[in-house]
Amino acid sequence: MIRQTQDNGRTGISSSWLIGLCLSFLMPLPLTFPQDDEPLFLRREQSDVRIRALGEEWNVHRVCLCQSTYFASMFRGAWRETNMDTIELQIPDENIDREALHEAFGALYRGSIFIPSGRVVTILATTSMLQLDEVIWQCGEVMKVTIRAQTLCSYDYSAESYGLQTIRTMCLQWLLENMMTQCSEKLLREVSQDLMKGVIDSSELLVMGVEMDVYTMLKKRDSEGTPFLGTEQGRAFVPVFQQLRFAYINCDTTRREQHAVRGQLHRHKQCSWRWEGFNFSWDLVVCYANQHIIFWYSAPNKSYSLGVSLLEQRKVAFHLRLSSLDRDGRAVFRKDTGYHMLSLREDQELEVMNLENQYVVFPIHVACNFLYLH
Missing domain, CATH: 2.60.210.10 (Apoptosis, Tumor Necrosis Factor Receptor Associated Protein 2; Chain A)
Known part of the structure; x- marks a missing residue:
């Protein structure tokens, strides 16, 4: 029988793109700052606000920070921080680190940012908090051309957390085309329930054998001899197994x-x-x-x-x-x-x-x- 289809989208990818991309974005500055290799905020010249976060502090300028929607709302609204000279940033997201904050602040002065694939999730988390839409878009472009086994799960989780639906769709497409050919047991265990359920439910799953092979692959998620579905972690994946085409498996095993x-x-x-x-x-x-x-x-x-x-x-x-x-x-x-x-x-x-x-x-x-x- 033919699997019932769902519209999961497709995106063409050029394999010639480099893994690490130096991506530039245009952000109009209201003032003209001197061109120099060292960002102005590092020299502490004419700084009118100090940002503290994660044990570090930056001497910056409100007019530059206001390019960020996050800071624009803070400085132009009726908030406690509006007129403060020193602002303590609360960082609730564990994906954000000091280096990423430093790069994000520097981007407000330079108008460009370097996004290597190994740092894209951290930079995405940071710029999502600061609401730097152009950098968020650039992070998505880097993720599009660097989806592979090593990045799949972190990209899918990050795309869900930070609202990059196109990346989620591309992660699903990658798994549809690779799950039955090159996914390790370790990777299969790391795939989220929602992503795995979407794969098994899709008519686009590339199965090089028969439906019984899909069932066998899912059984590899067993833990220390105990059936995976019988463990506390595995119970959440019962809906994944429910998407199997058991009628197909019956046909395979009875050789009809x-x-x-x-x-x-x-x-x-x-x-x-x-x-x-x-x-x-x-x-x-x-x-x-x-x-x-x-x-x-x-x-x-x-x-x-x-x-x-x-x-x-x-x-x-x-x-x-x-x-x-x-x-x-x-x-x-x-x-x-x-x-x-x-x-x-x-x-x-x-x-x-x-x-x-x-x-x-x-x-x-x-x-x-x-x-x-x-």
């Missing part, structure tokens, strides 16, 4: 009809998959050759067919997806037919995808879901 074709395509190599009819009484052959993917209703009199159908025409709904991933698991090529229905007569061939004149990166992961229609 399967509902998907999965595999890999390699350059200059022909290949084919056959979905044998059994209960549905016909064979569907999926062929790849010369950059074309073809469906074939295999008739019994062909030498390679095991077909047993006596019907001259059958209908099938299908969803064919191709994707190529780089070493970090980011998609460098995607192609998707969407959901379609077609009718096939005996021995009829129909082309469903053409890859000619397209930039294709091999190997290509193939996933095709089917639903026979009576």
